[in-house]
Amino acid sequence: MKRAATAIIAALVLAMPVGAETVLVTADRMLDVLSGRIVEQPAILVTDGRVVSVGRQGALAAPAEAIRIDLPGHTLVPGLIDLHTHVTSDPRISGFGFLDYTDSFWTVIGVPNAKAMLDAGFTTIREIGAYNYADVGLKQAIEGGYIPGPRIVPATWYIGATGGHCDDTFLPPSYKATTHGVADGADAVRAKVRELRKYGAEVIKVCATGGVFSRNTEPGQQQMTSAELQAVAEEAHMWGLKVAAHAHGADGIKAAIKAGIDTIEHASFIDDEGLRLAKDRGAVLVMDIFNSEYTQSEGPKNGVLPESLRKDLETAQVQRDGFRKAHAMGVKIAFGSDAGIAPHAQTPKQFAWMIRYGMSPLEAIQAATSVAAAALGREKDVGAIAPGRFADMVAFAGNPLDDPRLLEHARVVIKGGKVVNDRR
Ligand SMILES: [Zn+2]
Structure with missing residues (x-):
């Protein structure tokens, strides 16, 4: 032998x-x-x-x-693999605090944050939602050996509706602020997928529902139509890209799964029908069940808006209960932390919560390795x-x-x- x-x-x-x-x-x-x-x-x-x-x-x-x-x-x-990161965010800067910083600041802080993820054991991250193609720049700098960091699967800008979770809603109308990923209607979202892919997106992120940290949106609210979600999924898949949908509300989750979207981010209010759909269609849930601990204790000091603190609280326990139920039903769950909402170095703390809500230690590690690699379509490379x-x-x-x-x-x-x- x-x-x-x-x-x-x-x-x-x-x-x-x-x-x-x-x-x-x-x-x-x-x-x-x-x-x-x-x-x-x-x-x-x-x-x-x-x-x-x-x-x-x-x-x-x-x-x-x-x-x-x-x-x-x-x-x-x-x-380890984290399918939901924002290395170009700092949890200590929230709410209107964003407005103090110039655009390139966020790219610069991506450098230490990427290193913090790597040091914590994450050798691959899916960066889903970064302004100004900062994630593509970081990826190039890491691959070129200029800076240390994990392998990055960039989504670049997230695609969302006017006034939705992924639009800029912090300024009055005379400023005409619109996030670059905003697109309304099936044709417009298709064109956006093509544009983002052209400039480096390797996965597409859509904002199917409202969210916690945006102003004047509600997590339960569906914000993209079934036709828009289907158009994104069809277009991205045609180009060989997977799609991640930010979706808290039950209707938005179901519309995203029915559209053929690959991973459902947050999935806070997923109902029984949504869980069955996810299981039948093989959709992967990426549930960030740790970071509310950080937001509730440090958020007020960090400038998190009162409405965001309320929404965070409203989505925290129901999401953890949904995690337990999804796991018990055998729905696929991959590790995703929303790092950047909590400090990047604290990301591994989510393992304990995944175990508390039903996973064995082995399953929690598989969620951050083999299961995550399959969700990325990168089983030949990582996991x-x-x-x-x-x-x-x-x-x-x-x-x-x-x-x-x-x-x-x-x-x-x-x-x-x-x-x-x-x-x-
Ligand atoms: Zn996120």
């Missing part, structure tokens, strides 16, 4: 391109999220940022020149420590299946086979 493994590795080494960087990662344990099992004494061979093979220490031969990352006492989990995928992994000082609070303390973060954060 050992000889066979050695022969396979020898063949792999011969097949490696000249100058390829090879890394061998070892630890006490590794969580295989695809089988749901712990692998004891794993050894992971990485070439040019991707996993070549996963075996046991001693049974897996590595080329002599391999760079070693040995993590005794640690458990490896695949790099598991497996051959062919990027060598993205997080090491924890113990077994998070036994002690899930460990998930809040990433010790070592590895992205593409390189250590990007080391807190040992």
